[in-house]
Amino acid sequence: MQHVAPTTRPLVVGIGGTIGGVSSTERSLRIALDAAAEQGFRTAMFGGADMARLPLFDPRAATRTAEERAFVDAVREASALIIASPGYHGSISGVVKNALDLLEETARDERPYLADMPVGLIATAYGWQATGSTIAALRSIVHALRGWPTPFAAAVNTQLTRFDDAGGVSDAAVLEQLRLVGRQVARFVPLAERMPG
Template sequence: MIQDRPLILGIGGTPRRGSSSERALAISLKAAEDKGARTILLSGAELLLPMYIPGQSPSDQASRLLVALRECQGIIISSPAYHGSISGLIKNALDYAEELRTDARAYLDGMPVGCIACAGGWQAVGQTLAALRTIAHSLRGWPTPFGAVLNTSTALFDVEGNCTDVATRRQLETVGHQVIDFVRMQSRDRQRAHSIPIDAMAAP
């Protein structure tokens, strides 16, 4: 049943199809699918949105992003490192979360956020991961304990997009697993809370 299969949204990549950050995101989402999640991947041209302007009516593409943000129970973000931080493409997409500020679940409140950073060196990838986690906190999300960092100065993917490095693949799968596991823990906690009789919660 659909209600038993949480929706995980993936945002990432670059305008170039098949980028390392897009391929990494696809592997993490597949790991979540293998544990029973439904997934949506928004990347490349799907994230070529108008610059976010508060109060301006969103484009059709931006509206699709907002629908996905409202419906998902978890999110995975994968960004390349651009000059020591996340790319403008990813930052602009995340800025649209401001439209959720008055929702019952404001921004990404309480949502698990898996973070993936890709760069051509270790220094930039570390800074980018830190930036992703800071943004997740600012949007009231819960970054997963494990964040994947990919040094793309060496080839990590084949032409079909498969990860050829075992350690890297395990990183990406761990991110996907932690997001879906966190969603399920939250669901169990809510079910337990609803099953407790009101009298049992009353003070003696």
């Protein structure tokens, strides 16, 4: 793992979106990342178009594509993650799951997977039922990857909430919830970095 100099601002990586254009999921993720950036963090986002370029994860592959390496290297450098997924049939989308499966590349790292890393969670769906089950699935995956889901997760019902191209949200409460995800991730990074190895 590459050493990051202490003067370098910590990095928060965002993962989320859908294939086929900028989605409400990706717009939600951008709002949360911007809130982390306001706390002094660098941010990097892997949206739907980025995840669409990742081949299906093959654990036996002898080499990785440039896109796969860039994604894994960003997560290796990250101090925190924010994961946003649409609720597809009551759970996370295939492209988000495929990206998370690729983190198997870090299994033998000094810090494997998402060990001791704060992870913010966002679920978007056309209705409330899928937001709850998608957040539960994301929490289970983050626990399996040894990460710390932050206490608050944002559930966005796109039947009720609209996003615009300028980053605006029709519901002020949803905007605040998404910003809270970014702020909580930022707040917990110093605690995670003080943990003994």
